[in-house]
Amino acid sequence: MAHKPSLVLYQPEIPPNTGNVARLTAGAGVDLHLVEPLGFSLEDKYLKRAGLDYWPRVRLTVWPDWLTMEKHVQDEGGRFVFSTSHSGVNYCDFPFEKNDFVVLGPETRGLPPELYADRPTVRIPVTDAVRSLNMSTAAGILLYEALRVSSSLPYP
Template identity: 55%
Template sequence: MRIVLFEPEIPPNTGNIARLCAATKTPLHLIEPLGFKTDDKHLKRAGLDYWEHVKLTIHPSFEHFVRTVEPYRLVMASTKASVAHQNFQFQPIDTIVMGPETRGLPQEIMALSPHAVRIPIWGEVRSLNLSTATGILLYEAMRQTDLLPD
């Protein structure tokens, strides 16, 4: 299992996701351009002292990520996806791709995979916070694939 943040914009979200990745031993890949510097104090504070436990790779482009990592299956997260995350069959070597906070994944990235999921929400909210959504998807994927520790 891997997490990819495509052009993340908000340092605390990325820091929280890094902490999530440290807690689950999930590699984290960031796709540039980033909306912050990697030495940002808010990024470091949100990740607390867990950064040394994160397997972090920063890629200059999504093409570079795909070429160098060769992900098994890309699972795109989008509010526009037709399949709810709980109805999707995750696999242990999936790569969950999250888009930027203010605009989501662009169509050209979404088009790279037939696999896309959404998190059902009610009410007037358009989407969930990026770190919250990442946690929901990762833990559901780990639950389905028996990757959660006891």
């Protein structure tokens, strides 16, 4: 079981966003999980550039599909928390736990509703001026709130 919340990117599409999230997870000392298919190669220069020289510090697991990852997380006693702009609890009011796997969907289409139906979901409120936040921005907001609430901040 994880001792800190983790981030999961389900079928990410945009290399720089994933690179930014990789850097974020390295800085926070948490695991990053990528669920295939990916919209890019892990050797992509834009992915590497966004992650800069932090890649050796990224605790990365790439899963071949959702079901394989889901089984692993369930076997380890983890809990999925899904981020969607369509429904869910305001992220500020959600009781994050140390064994949470915060899941964000692909940038152009978001998570498929069947993935998060009847499961914990959170949302980040935004004005009507935009449909949603950039995935890597949302990842940062949700990860640090999960770390704060679960008392898992990476620094004293």
